[in-house]
Amino acid sequence: MAQQPQEIQPFNIAVIGQAGRLQYEALLFAASLRHASPGFNGRLFVATPQPGPLWDRDPTIRDDATLSLLSELGAEILPFESRHFGQAYPYGNKIEALLALPEGEPFVFFDTDTLITGELSDVPFDFSRPSASRRVEGTWPKLELYGPGYTEIWKSLYDRFGLDFDSSLDLSHPDEHWRRYLYFNAGFFYYRCPHEFGQRFLDYALEIRDAPPPELQLQEMDPWLDQVALPLVIHSLGGGRDALEAGWLDGHSSCHYRLLPLLYAREDDRTVELLDAITRPNRIKKVLKQYDPFKRMIYQGRGEKVRALFDRSDLPRREQVIRNRIKRNGFWMR
Structure with missing residues (x-):
């Protein structure tokens, strides 16, 4: 059945x-x-x-x-x-x-x-x-020379709130790799x-x-x-x-783009086409154009110029590299 x-x-x-x-x-x-x-x-x-x-x-x-x-x-x-x-x-x-x-x-x-x-x-x-x-990237914690490691830092928080630390670990990643936590x-x-x-x-x-x-x-x-x-x-x-x-989420059903230059740089054609469709009606365009980054990125073609800088099948692994390339070409906005 x-x-x-x-x-x-x-x-x-x-x-x-x-x-x-x-x-x-x-x-x-x-x-x-x-x-x-x-x-x-x-x-x-x-x-x-x-x-x-x-x-x-x-x-x-x-x-x-x-x-x-x-x-x-x-x-x-x-x-x-x-x-x-x-x-x-x-x-x-x-x-x-x-x-x-x-x-x-x-x-x-x-x-x-x-x-x-x-x-x-x-x-x-x-x-x-x-x-x-x-x-997510491994943005926190940032380990300092001679300071505590990932395990010591995260375990101190679990202990503070009376939580079981060991059951939170992803053992497919090695000790002191940020994805283990x-x-x-x-x-x-x-x-x-x-x-x-x-x-x-x-x-x-x-x-x-x-x-x-x-x-x-x-x-x-x-x-x-x-x-x-x-x-x-x-x-x-x-x-x-x-x-x-x-x-x-963060897949077929939603896209956390964070900033429009990053959306144009790294998201798939389906997402860009959706953005174009929902911003096309005049009543929405009239409002969104009040915000300069949206006006320039969506309606004046700057987003497509950003898109042309990247191959979506071979993106840089680190977001900062993507940001820096956009900035070097004078297209960064937030």
């Missing part, structure tokens, strides 16, 4: 939106979601930090045309308070925003600089076992309840920031704090690196 496909539990999506680049990226995200995932039947939240003492300027989206288009695309603006991070560490937005999402409802958080490229309702999420993006990019993550996940994420991040183990004394935490805390949160909640089958 043929096995019935697993029914995916309804879920919400959250991205961060605020004045400046992120409001235009949020618009791109919403347009890509509606274009590529017509089967998505959850709510799309654009979580927006509110003015307060942790912000020098009002971070809210105030452009009426952007707000109108986001609403037309089914996005809901979700205000949240910055109580711990704010302007000093804007990556903390993704932590504090979780506590404003509907409690007890499964969620997927995406970095705003992401395109949805396939049907999300087909992705086989198990919301009881969280995971996050494995499209649980490490994610925070470009997406998911779980069954944003409040449970968010409170633990907040607790761990604040503890690491304010009272780090001695083994972290030589380590930079800005901008890596969220990515240091994230694997600990996921491990503590019963998730891991293999909780989501590879090839879906």
Whole structure:
């Protein structure tokens, strides 16, 4: 008897939106979601930090045309308070925003600089076992001469929070190779309840920031704090690196492009064609052209000039090499 496909539990999506680049990226995200995932039947939240003492300027989206288009695309603006991070560490937005999402409802958080490229309702999420993006380089920790190694640094964090370190290891990689240790990019993550996940994420991040183990004394935490805390949160909640089958997010169904020059340099033709399709309508073009990098990259052909610099079948292994080539040719924008 043929096995019935697993029914995916309804879920919400959250991205961060605020004045400046992120409001235009949020618009791109919403347009890509509606274009590529017509089967998505959850709510799309654009979580927006509110003015307060942790912000020098009002971070809210105030452009009426952007707000109108986001609403037309089914996005809901979700205000949240910055109580711990704010302007000093804007990556903390993704932590504090979780506590404003509907409690007890499964969620997927995406970095705003992401395109949805396939049907999300087909992705086989198990919301009881969280995971996050494995499209990551070994950015943290940076080992210092005579300082502690990977094992000593990561084990000190697992010990701090009473977690089993050994069960987090990928033994297919040798000792002191960075991939042996649980490490994610925070470009997406998911779980069954944003409040449970968010409170633990907040607790761990604040503890690491304010009272780090001695083994972290030589380590930079800005901008890596969220990515240091994230694997600990996921491990503590019963998730891991293999909780989501590879090839879906950061694969067929989503693209974390991060910056448009990097998208044009390294993503496949399908992704570039999707970007072209969702930015073509006049009502969207009129808004996106207000942001100079989008105007030049998408509408004035700079993106195609970047694309011509690279062979997608033979890309440099390190992202910094890609960035440097774009900069040398005068096409870098952010």
